[in-house]
Amino acid sequence: MSGLRDRMNRLRGDRSEQELKSAPVAPPLDELDEPKHDAPSLSVEEETEWLSPVWESFGVILYKNDIGSFLLRKIVYPATFSHGLHAIEELRDAVPGLSAFHPTRSMSADKVLFLDLETTGLGVGAGNVPFMVGIGYMSNEHFVVEQTLIRHPAEERAMLAYLAEKLQHYTFLATYNGKTFDWPLVQNRFIMNGFGRNIWEPQHLDFLHPARSVWRNTLISCKLSHVEEERLGIHRKDDVPGSLAPQLYFQFLADGDPAPLEGVFRHNETDMLSLACLAIRFGHLLNENIHEYIPLPIEPEEMVRTGLWLERMGKITLTEQMFEMVMRADQANPSTLLMLASRDKKAGNWGRAVLLWQKVIIHSSTQYGSAAQEANVELAMYYEHKVKDYESALGHANHAFEYALNQSMLLRRDTKKRAELESLRNRVARLRRKAEKQLR
Known part of the structure; x- marks a missing residue:
């Protein structure tokens, strides 16, 4: 043992055996205090406290909770705002018709949460991470869109905690293919981050299935971007395709420039508004009074x-x-x-x-x-x-x-x-x- 100690001392060169004996022992990790302000270098948390003005240019702020921090963007639309053929205020009258999806439950607009994810890949496996979570909901006479984004994996748990708290205020989850993709992926992330399996049990309103039932052969595609253009009167300008979102996010991780992500935020925001309009369209149909808002379909197969x-x-x-x-x-x-x-x-x-x-x-x-x-x-x-x-x-x-x-x-x-x-x-x-x- 002494021979080993001598060799270590010679390698260190500037420290004697007595100095090694008297060196303090590092405390266990769970006993460490918070980093001191006079530490010689910044911690990871302190480094991420600074937010580039580029984020602020498209309405993104740094949000903190008890677990950590992440980025948050919030947009508030008046109920009179029209997106394509429908005005958001129609949700109040249309949503009760959606109770046909769950006949034993009464439904109102303020109990529906709209959800859309932007993810790093496909599938619901552990390797696919939702780097952006978009939610939408009615609040008084407004429609609110909130978008969260993580800049690195350490922010995911704080973002999920924020989402978990939001979920508790709603009964119904409105998505487009969310029953198969979005919600199972969110559940997996809750489990992997230690929140457990039973954070929330939503009543699903997955509009992909009625869209396929109604427009399967009438439209060349039932992708949301195509349905909204052909049937909801929504025409996107300079839109970033959803398929490019992962690439732009990885580019941001590589160079730290937030600018290309503005297009991803805008794309997700439009998805949220389009989901609300789909809810309006199918709600009017199920209320059997859609002709009061738009003409009935003219193609026999769609009829x-x-x-x-x-x-x-x-x-x-x-x-x-x-x-x-x-x-x-x-x-x-x-x-x-x-x-x-x-x-x-x-x-x-x-x-x-x-x-x-x-x-x-x-x-x-x-x-x-x-x-x-x-x-x-x-x-x-x-x-x-x-x-x-x-x-x-x-x-x-x-x-x-x-x-x-x-x-x-x-x-x-x-x-x-x-x-x-x-x-x-x-x-x-x-x-x-x-x-x-x-x-x-």
């Missing part, structure tokens, strides 16, 4: 899909109005008419279903041969089983067989097509026997 979604949500008045509009429409895609006819068949509304199938056959061209085939099969089944008119059923079955045969000549006849032809051939043969027997 049918809107009606089917409303029906699933327990609404029938506006549903029937839209279905009748489709029935009277001059130009409607045969596949749309078949969709409505299928609904009427399940509901037992045979009169309109038959008219829709007949309309499909009349308006189907070669392009929609498969639609005419399906309509003929449905009519064949209707006349056979409901009316017992085997002659009419046989006629429709023959037409369906001809369509199927023509299609099989144009396309490769695979196993499915062969089975389809065989099924129709058997149907024709059965109906021919029934028709002949009925004529005797």
